[in-house]
Amino acid sequence: MFYRKNLPGWERAMRGIGGIMMIAYGLMAMPGTMAGYAIAAAGAVAIATGFLGFCPMCAMVGRRLPSP
Template sequence: MFYRKNLPVWERTTRVVAGAAMIACGLLGLQGLPIGYLIAGTGAVAIMTGFIGFCPMCALAGRRLPSP
């Protein structure tokens, strides 16, 4: 199934960078704590949506990119 991208390039870049920081903080800053794993998992989802360019929550809210 193909999804139409609903994230602009600047937000995709921000999601990848912020996701990497969340993973680092979750796994290195909060070693062995459940909240650290939760933060790292959230960072992985942020990176994934940044690479794909589609965010399901933004789609539920009706967010779309302008047509070229």
């Protein structure tokens, strides 16, 4: 891989759960609105960062996992 994971396991799980909730809220509570689509897109990004274990914004501020 070209990147180093910077998210611990518990945070990866929380991002996945939160992303699913954001997608559901955006598409079901605000159907057909730009705000709903924006919330759903943010949820998709949260799921992607949780799945990959790498957050670009965390990397920008220098966040790293402790070395084993």
